[in-house]
Amino acid sequence: MPKPNKGPRLGGGPAHERLMLNQMASQLFEHKRIQTTETKAKRLQPVAERLVTFAKRGDLHARRRVMRQILSKDVVHELFTEIAPLVENREGGYTRIIKTGYRKGDNAPLAVIELVLEPVAPKAKAKAEKPAKKAAAKEAPAPVEEPATEEVAEETTEAPEAAEAEAAEATEAPAEEKSE
Numbered sequence: 001m002p003k004p005n006k007g008p009r010l011g012g013g014p015a016h017e018r019l020m021l022n023q024m025a026s027q028l029f030e031h032k033r034i035q036t037t038e039t040k041a042k043r044l045q046p047v048a049e050r051l052v053t054f055a056k057r058g059d060l061h062a063r064r065r066v067m068r069q070i071l072s073k074d075v076v077h078e079l080f081t082e083i084a085p086l087v088e089n090r091e092g093g094y095t096r097i098i099k100t101g102y103r104k105g106d107n108a109p110l111a112v113i114e115l116v117l118e119p120v121a122p123k124a125k126a127k128a129e130k131p132a133k134k135a136a137a138k139e140a141p142a143p144v145e146e147p148a149t150e151e152v153a154e155e156t157t158e159a160p161e162a163a164e165a166e167a168a169e170a171t172e173a174p175a176e177e178k179s180e
Contacts, residue, residue: 010040021047022069028095029070029079033114041097041113048113052094055084086117 009017020040025048027034036044051069054062063080070076087094098112 005043010043017043022071025051026070026072026075028113028115029083030072030075032117033112035100035110035112037103038097038099038109038111041111044113045095045097048095048115049092051079052083052087052115055079056088058084083115083117086119087115090116090120 011017011020021044024034024036024040024044028044028048029051047069051066054066058080063076066076066079067073070079094116096114096116098114100110100112102108103110
């Protein structure tokens with residue numbers, strides 16, 4: 001669970017802050033983006049990310065854990081059936097905060113927090129697979145050579161004299177280069 005910050009709370013007490021963040025998360029999942037102050041958006045982000053992570057698990061226990069925070073069954077259903085499949089390949093960063101300016105009345109900095117629902121291609125693990133890729137690259141030419149040997153075998157059955165002539169030319173070319 002996200003560690004609560006020390007100091008003043010957003011709305012008063014810690015219970016009110018928790019209720020306010022849960023309701024904002026519910027609105028975020030319902031509307032896919034909401035506009036609020038930067039401070040509230042930054043405090044909402046870890047709460048929403050955690051709920052999306054539960055939704056990606058998709059089991060009954062995860063659904064019940066989310067239902068403890070989000071009280072609307074419709075929003076929970078939407079989170080599990082619509083949002084979770086869209087972010088299943090994403091390994092985090094389910095929300096994005098965009099600063100939009102200042103509020104007219106009190107000049108408070110505003111931000112839009114939105115869900116990142118664009119599809120992402122699964123990345124290969126860079127550090128772990130680099131040695132594996134090198135090993136695979138060394139192994140890759142061996143299977144490629146096998147079909148080539150089959151073709152050579154077919155050619156030799158058709159014209160054994162042509163294959164012998166090609167082999168003789170290949171051995172003579174390096175000998176000529178060395179003598180020059």
